[in-house]
Amino acid sequence: MKGLKISSLFGIAMLSLAVLFSACNNKPKGTAGNFVGEFVTAFGDRFVLNEDHSAEIQLDKQDSIFKTFWDDGPAHDRAYATIAFNANPAYFFVRDGQLYYHKIDMEHGKDGVKIQYK
Numbered sequence: 001m002k003g004l005k006i007s008s009l010f011g012i013a014m015l016s017l018a019v020l021f022s023a024c025n026n027k028p029k030g031t032a033g034n035f036v037g038e039f040v041t042a043f044g045d046r047f048v049l050n051e052d053h054s055a056e057i058q059l060d061k062q063d064s065i066f067k068t069f070w071d072d073g074p075a076h077d078r079a080y081a082t083i084a085f086n087a088n089p090a091y092f093f094v095r096d097g098q099l100y101y102h103k104i105d106m107e108h109g110k111d112g113v114k115i116q117y118k
Contacts, residue, residue: 035072035081039115041099047083047092047115055083070094080106 038048044060049070057066071089072081085091093100098112105111 035070035094037117039117042114047099049081049083049094057083057085 035049036051038046040046046056046058046060048056053069053071055068055070057068058064066085068084069089070081070083072078080093080095082090083092083094090103091101093103093106094115095106095112096109097115098106099115100106100112102111
């Protein structure tokens with residue numbers, strides 16, 4: 001009888017948590033559909049991704065700010081974003097809180113640089 005009460009309470013608690021988390025639809029920065037914002041890489045490079053898909057890049061210890069653009073797919077639901085730089089529309093890749101320099105590295109989850117949104 002005591003085990004039944006404990007499992008019932010556990011089930012109610014889990015159901016409550018599921019309802020709570022499903023009601024909160026806040027995606028973390030850097031996930032599909034939510035790349036807008038400013039972040040800094042572990043190397044100190046600063047990126048700003050604006051809602052209009054314009055972007056700014058300021059490399060660490062440099063005064064120059066590069067004006068560019070970024071993209072996350074035609075329906076804005078791609079799991080990663082690309083950032084144009086040096087005449088390449090997909091020079092940088094942002095996915096799951098990391099910045100990648102090569103698409104294949106991003107696809108395999110290796111050699112990413114940690115980013116921190118401000």
